[in-house]
Amino acid sequence: MEATVLPTQPTFMAQPLAPAPLTQLRRTLAADALKLRRTAALRLTLFSGALPVLLTFMIFFFKGYIILKAGGTPWPRFISTAWQTAGTLLLxxxxxxxxxxxxxxxxxxxxxxxxxAQPVGRGAVFCSKLLLLLTLNAAALLLFVGLLLGAGGLLGLLKPTLGFQTYAVPFEAVGWMLLRTYVATLGLLAVQYIVSLYWRSFVVPVGVGMGAVVATIALLSWEHVDKIPYAAPLGTAMSMRAAKGGVLEVAHELASHEWYSLAWCGGVLVVGYLLLYRRNAPN
Amino acid sequence: MNPDTNALLATHGIHFNFGKRPILHDVNLHVEAGSIYGFLGPNGAGKSTTMRLLLGLLRPASGSVHLFGHNLARHRVALLNRVGALIENPSLYDHLTGRENVEATRKLRGVAAHRTAEVLALVGLTDNAHRPAREYSLGMRQRLGLAIALLSDPDLLLLDEPTNGLDPNGIIEMRELLRRLRQEHGKTIVVSSHLINEIEKVATHVGVIQQGRLVFQGSLPDLQRLQTGRARLVLETEHADSCRNLLPRLLGGATVLAPGTLWLPWVSREHTAELAAALTAAGQPLYGLRLEQPSLEDTFLHLTEAHAELAQ
Known part of the structure; x- marks a missing residue:
């Protein structure tokens, strides 16, 4: 007896083939980057670093001679003032x-x-926006540091009496601060990312975030404050000291609140993804 | 492989609930390759929910969706590669230009760069492609949404109320475009609407949904045959009542509409001829005898109303 052979129809696939996961991610990233054009998110990234730098620049331009009357290198005081302005509330x-x-x-x-409804997995969508956020966050911090050092250089030109041009920039300390501050923002970034995805609104995550930042400030003297992700950037900014000998003291390792920030980031992203993965997408 | 080998799109016993509220009951769609399937139903009947289930945006409580013969739940990403969709209002980024909106989806799908200009030309938006989408009229937004759905040259197009917000000219253009896509490009198209007049001019097959149940599914001729079953004869004479009493066998099922007007279900041509002969033989004047076909709209209303009563 002959086996019945079904005619092959060109419209039907024998084996449905999805693009490779990395291809999906690359495509989603390309689209996400395009969608950033002319958005408030992009402008915020580009200009947020300018405000604390501008404030610090003005303070040192007009009152630098009082702040720096002890003499020696002006860089540690300048950098820590700007960093603490940025790190406490703004960051x-x-x-x-x-x-x-x-x-x-x-x-x-x-x-x-x-x-x-596009041929990219939910994992690609989730990771792409996360990578975009991590990049924008890093870009904003780098811009802040770049502007800060530039402002110091400008002060050296405009106010040579302050001594910015004669002393070396403490690059190593700045590098460590940059890394530790970045790590300190990751926990709250992950929490905010999941909250934004979960509620799919603008008002809810902003409300939750503002509330959490204000609550954190009220809780600063609590012994467990290092476990709150919203307090971590502040903890890092405060840990920097301009020591007497004109040295910028920055620990060359992660502090406990920074490790907690990393743990929050990892934990919240995994739990959040599992929570969001099976959800319906009605809108 | 699923048993419906000739169906490009098929659902098997789909049930769906929003919370505890049941939305769809046992929906079995069957869309053949190369057809334009008009998915009809009044607002709130479950059309949009069904369309979302077909794309995997919602998960059915039970039952399955098969596209191109494969289970959507298992091969979602691969199957969506061959599907273009426009669900309700097109999802447009207002801060981007028309062209950038197309580009965003083009990059997402990994489609060749030359397609952007092609689909913009196809929907007639080339001249406005540089303008931000927020300046677009409702009709232009709908066309841009369609351009995005057509980007990957998909084999299957799912369009949810695509004529929403279009003016009469736009509706005609959309109809022409759908027809062309099927005839020249061999696309299979599922298009939902709450207006039968819009569907009957373009669809080859029709499914009617009412209160979450599929109350009719078949070809357009099938639907037309359904309505011939509901055709009626209108008879005009002098005294309707006496006619009915004189010819109880032929006019037993007739209804008196007016003193001189009767109507009765149409049975056959022979029956009509016999009736005319019998009337004249009985000495009654025959002023008029005509066949009334209910319009497709009547049939659609009948289908949806009959089921609404049944459900109550």
Missing amino acids: PLFVVLLTSLVVNIETKATAWKHLY
Whole structure:
């Protein structure tokens, strides 16, 4: 007896083939980067670092002769003043706003239904936006540091009496601060990312983030404050000291609140992804 | 492989609930390759929910969706590679230009760069491609959404109310475009609507959904045959009542509409001829005898209303 052979129809696939996971991620990233054009998220990244630098520049331009009357290198005082201005309130609020704005690009366009109907997995969508956020966050910090050092150089030109041009820039200490501050923002970035994705609104994550930042400031003297991700950037900014000998003292290792920030980041992303993965996408 | 080998798209016993509220009951769609399937139903009947299930945006409580003969739940990403969709209002990024909106999805799908200009030309938006999407009219947004759905040259197009917000000219253009896509490019298209008049001009097959149940599914001729079963004869004479009493066998099932007008279900041509002969033989004047076909709209209303009563 002959076996019945079904005619092969050209419209039917024998084996459905999906693009490789890395290809999906690369494509999603390319699209996400394009969608950033002319957005508030991008402007925020580019200009957020300028405010603390501008403030510090003005302070040192007009009152530098009082602050630096002890003489010696002006860099440690200058850098720590700017860093503490940025790290206490501005940095956590920047991360809150940035995550909410980036996720809101899709929410505002009611594009989640469109995105999930495209041939890219939910994992690619999740990772792509996360990578974008990590990059924007790093870019903002690097811009801040670049502007800060540039402002110091400018002070050296405009106010030679302050001595910015005669002393060396403490690059090593700045590098460590940069790394530790970045790590300190990761915990709250992850929490805010999941909150934004979960509620798919702009107001909820901003509200949650602002509330958490304010609550953290109220809780600063609590012995467990190092375990709150929203307190970590502040902890790092405060850990920097301009010591008497004109040295910028920065620990060359991660502090406990920075390890907690990393743990929050990893834990929240895994739990959040599992929570979001099986959810329906009605809008 | 699923047993429906000739169906490009098939659902098997789909049930779906929003919380505890049941939305879809046992929906079995069957869409043949190369057809334009009009998915009809009043607002709130479950059309959009069904469309979202077909794309894997929602997960059914039970049942399965098969595209191209494969289970969507298992091969979602691979299958979506060959599907283009426009779900309700197009998802447009207002801060980007028309062209950038197309580009965003083009990059996401890994489609060749020359397609952007092609699809923009296809929907007639080339001249406005440099303008931000926030300046677009409702009709232009709908066309841009369609351009994005067509980007990857998909074999299957799912369009949810694509004529929403279009003016009469736009509706005609959309119809022409769908027809061309099927005839010249061999696309299979599922298009949902709550307007039968819009569907009957373009669809080859029709599914009617009412309160989450599929109450009709078949070809357009099938639907037309369904309505011939509901055709009626209208008879005009002098005294309707006496006619009915004189010819109880032929006019027993007739209804008196007016003193001189009767109507009865249409049975056959022979029956009509016999009726005319019998009337004249009985000495009654025959002023008029005509066949009334209900419009597709009547049939659609009948289908949806009948089921609404049944459910109550």
